[in-house]
Amino acid sequence: MTARASRPRRPSARGGRRGRRRVLVALVYLVSAAAAAFGVSLAAPSITTAVDGVRYPVAADDVASARAALPKLAVKGRAPQTGYDRGLFGQPWQDVDHNGCDTRNDILKRDLSEPTFKPGTGGCLVLSGTLADPYSGHDIKFKRGVDTSSAVQIDHVVALDDAWQKGAQGWTPAVRESFANDPANLLAVDGPLNMAKGAGDAATWLPPHKPFRCLYVIRQVQVKAAYGLWVTAAERDAMARELGKCEIGN
Template identity: 70%
Template sequence: MHVRPGSRPRRLAAALVGVGLLAALPACEAVDVAESGDRTGATSEGPAPVAGSALAALDALEVKGRAPRTGYDRDEFGDGWVDTDRNGCDTRNDVLARDLTGETFEPGTRDCVVRTGTLADPYSGSTIAFQRGQDTSDDVQVDHVVALSDAWQKGAQAWDEERRVRFANDPLNLLAVDGPLNMQKGDGDAATWLPPANGYRCAYVARQVAVKAGYGLWATQAERDAMAGVLARCPDEPLPAGASLPAVRSAPDGATAPASYADCAAVRAAGAAPIHRGEPGFSERFDGDGDGVGCES
């Protein structure tokens, strides 16, 4: 084939110009996308809370710094597991019986002391065989979802002993879980520890929010941000059953409810009976059966 002098350089120059144009296209497209994003007004804000959701309850939690751990001791929350619901069984065995399947009981304990069972561990997603014994009982432990030390530093040190004992034995705040993971968690909050099983994190954080809301505990900013980050992926995750707080009722004639009542007679005289946990003037001493409702009769 005969090539005319000068034709190859012209074609090469044209090709180079074409390559230059192609190289410039991605940059132009990137600018267009950015400008398009600006025009749409898109923001990085999370989803709006759904009424009754854990995310909505999180918005209502007080946020402030962690108080000193000074004075904390496990015994401040009672001497181990107690029988707060008066069913004849301590709380640890109540939780094991609730969370294990195929459980058996030690003879002569009136079906109280759990001997064996199988745990579908929510923290790891694994299945664990529980066998009561000196070397095996710790394979499954009962976790305080909101750790006692964490609660102490975020409001509980101001409580009386009765309220702290009730908190330490509240089924809402207790889960049977993998023992080593419970030890790994320690007294961490959501900012420092979350379950390895990603699929359980929404339910876990929702339970923490429910406990903190129910007992008036606060969260640190880092903790709240971590909780919000988890719940942003499941904005309609509900609070666990029984965790919703009733609306605060006004005293008769629009008067302000007192900070405390002397007894149930005073609660009834004020027209505030029955009184619910979380309402102004509520006291654990009004709630003999531990259901969160005081002065019922």
């Protein structure tokens, strides 16, 4: 694991708005192949919550939907972590949608503003761009390289290890691979914050950037409902608290 790059600067008003708009709009166009296998289609929340003049809009229907879905999630303790291995979710970053690009580059292309690409890769291999990071609230410059790529990482909003302990052990390898590559459960984020999150659920970790927490929890509820994953009692209570704080916007 490489050392963290210098602290990213606060976003400018124009650049911050443009970058965040890319993140938010991207969440509206998510494909959930594995959720479809469960007969469920994920509908991304339309994201209002103010910070530095920038808003993450959260539609009333999205909040209401998450609040209605949360009590329907099974509540159990964590299953043993025994046997967990990243490889059980398939080789990292498959081209599951067969567009010629692996999932990591798909998400970088979706979430970065002004991305550049390696020539000859058909617009797949992302070389650089700017991330309006939803977890920290800062802009992060992404530059592909041995010492720089880890500044931006792709987070599983519902962590793979958390999923393993809450139902994924019973899935087929194909469903686990689809889950690990599902854009509905993936975000480009600050690398060190992703590492700090680890396998944390809503009871143990939430984005430090508080204006994004409502959307984050809505996404976790949607993913867990779609895949039939359960929650712990502490996790359910933490989710309910955050959903109760959501600022509804137009």
